[in-house]
Amino acid sequence: MSVNGQTNPYRNELVQERFRRAVIYIALTIVTLIMVFPVMWMISVSLKPTTETFSLPPQFIPETLQFDAYSRVLGNAQFRGFFLNSYLVGIAVTLLSVAIGTLAAFGFSRYRFFGEKTAKLFVITTQMVPTITLLIPFFGVIVWLRLYDSLWGLIVTYLTFALPYSVIMMNGYLDTIPKDFDEAAIIDGCTPIGVLFRVLLPVATPGIISTAVYTFLLSWNEFLFALALTRSTEMRTVPVGIAMMVGEFGLKWDEMMAFSVLGSVPILVLFMWVQRYVVSGLAAGGVKG
The missing domain is CATH 1.10.3720.10 (MetI-like)
Structure with a gap:
């Protein structure tokens, strides 16, 4: 968007701010997933039989939940x-x-x-x-x-x-x-x-x-x-x-x-x-x- 043939500086700043926020949110999401994955895998293994722990392909969500x-x-x-x-x-x-x-x-x-x-x-x-x-x-x-x-x-x-x-x-x-x-x-x-x-x-x-x-x-x-x-x-x-x-x-x-x-x-x-x-x-x- 331009005013009298010139680019609106406020719009550029808004776009840059949204881009920075998007990058920050993506980075935080990736870091959170990396940190949470071992905990979620620990919970997953505790809810399925030992025989399914090393099954291929790995099953993150057990077919049947067991609390034995x-x-x-x-x-x-x-x-x-x-x-x-x-x-x-x-x-x-x-x-x-x-x-x-x-x-x-x-x-x-x-x-x-x-x-x-x-x-x-x-x-x-x-x-x-x-x-x-x-x-x-x-x-x-x-x-x-x-x-x-x-x-x-x-x-x-x-x-x-x-x-x-x-x-x-x-x-x-x-x-x-x-x-x-x-x-x-x-x-x-x-x-x-x-x-x-x-x-x-x-x-x-x-x-x-x-x-x-x-x-x-x-x-x-x-x-x-x-x-x-x-x-x-x-x-x-x-x-x-x-x-x-x-x-x-x-x-x-x-x-x-x-x-x-x-x-x-x-x-x-x-x-x-x-x-x-x-x-x-x-x-x-x-x-x-």
Whole structure:
């Protein structure tokens, strides 16, 4: 379209904007399909017999849906024990890391003391060490503490990984809250602890939730230390339990995928429930005010 023989610039900008949006939507759709496909295939395999898993051509949608694998997994006391262990470890690590991390972050955010920068640098440095290099030292420490093959050993180990992240995230979030809130609360008669629990924590709810979700995910999905620091079947967690389903002469793919789906459901439900808090918490916690 032209006006007096000239091209309308507004129309060109509109066409370019629509083209950019179309490219973005197509790219997002492709990326989403790539990420979702393994999950959908896992669900598909869990709903059909093992004999159909490697059928050619592959059948993404089973001819007949069957839930026998889920019934066998849920009916197995050993598998239920794996879930219970993962829940106990995950909840304990989450509560401890959030509680201790929030108190430490409160000190870093609201007080100035000798060695403050060194302490912060130490906390950040712990996140730079590859966890695989700590396996043997942790094994020795856990054995020395007589916590080997126990859930407490896993809780202590995971806490050392989750706590630095909790401190960093909560410190960044508390820094975004103006100190005027503290001063107003102190004038009204609040103690420093009262300021934390009555003023800062209600405002910092998104940061607390995002930190809690991350620490729970860390403990729920961890495999290597759960395998190395436990020996008996009664102490195994969900990731190790899934790996134990690989037999010497065969593999029941439907049961393994059903167990994997059931192990993924709590994480998906948790993330969908608190998604908006996680996004806002990460955005605020990643920026220092």
